[in-house]
Amino acid sequence: MHDIVVIETLDPEAELDRLAGYYRNAGGTGVKFLNRLGGSAETLLDQLPVPVRDGLLEATEQALWLAIRAADQSRRAIRDQDPWINTAVTTTMGAAGGLGGLSTALIELPATTAILLRAIQGVAAREGFDPSSENVKFDCIRVLSAAGPMSFDDGADLGFFSARLTLTGPALQKLIAAVAPRLSVVLGQKLAAQTVPVLGALAGGGTNYVYSRYYQQVARVHFGLRRLSIDxxxxxxxxxxxxxRKMLH
Structure with a gap:
């Protein structure tokens, strides 16, 4: 008697339904709470002091360079964590950063960016990609250029998933230059919401919770689409x- 082997066939529509669910979940009640807490995405940046706004792009570029080095080094020593652990760590860091207002929030920014990037790399690995390979490493950084939780709108940023960056010359430097302007706006919104008077640590922890959850969900869609395309x-x-089309229904 021969064993019967059941071959499980891949259902692209079911997988797309799953990815659509992840994308919808990227913007949940936490995002709505932060919008009420700090105002609309358009007005959040106006709440920052002018010197901070003027220095956001440079600070973001520095945070990205530090995050890339820290994420690469940590992968050699520490295994990928479950998504909830990444969220818990970033939430704790945000709470600590919010205790001292804007000054400590700025110091916390590179560390949070590094944890977010490492969490995105973990998602890539779970989808079967090698985060140490050059193209996957670049894709992980690109996830940080998504619209951001403060500007989330179902379907509004889907063009991000099909966008391609044309990189010439020193590729990583070009990538940072392309991602930093958009990420600086997102991080500026985070800083403004994180420094709400009185709430302090609560606001800092809340913003980091939402940001960590958002980018991990976007990463699941990004790398899920790549995996589905291959399989x-x-x-x-x-x-x-x-x-x-599914997001329109």
């Missing part, structure tokens, strides 16, 4: 269009 042999652009 189902469907062009990536077609999958993004099909996901976009």
């Amino acid at each position: 189902a042999d469907i062009p990536h652009e077609d999958l993004v269009q099909r996901l976009s």
Whole structure:
């Protein structure tokens, strides 16, 4: 008697439904809470002191360089953590950063960026990609250029998943230069919400909780689409269009 082998076939539509759920969950009640806490995404940046706003791009570029080095080094020593652990760590760091207002929040920024990047790398690894390979490493950094939780709108940023960066010359330097302007706006919104008077640590922990959850969910969609494209042999652009149609329903 021969054993019966059951081959499980991949259902692209079911997988796209799952990824659509992740994308919807990226913007949940926490995002709505932060918008009420700090105001709209458009007004949050106006709440920062002018010198801080003017220095955001440079601070973001420095945070990204530090995050890349820290994430790469930590992968050699510490295994990838479950998503809830990454969220808990960033929440704790945000609470500590919020205790001292804007000054400590600025100091905390590179460390939080590094944890977020490491969490994104963990998502890539769980989808079967090697975070140490150059193209996957670049994709992980690109996830940080998503719209950000303060500006979340179902389907509004789906173009991000199909966008391609054309890199010439020193590739990593070009990538940082391309990602930093958008991320600086997102981090500026985080800083403003994190320094709400009186709430302090609560606001800092809350913003980091939402940010960690948001970027891990976006990463699940990003690398999930890449994995589905490979496994189902469907062009990536077609999958993004099909996901976009699902987000409209």
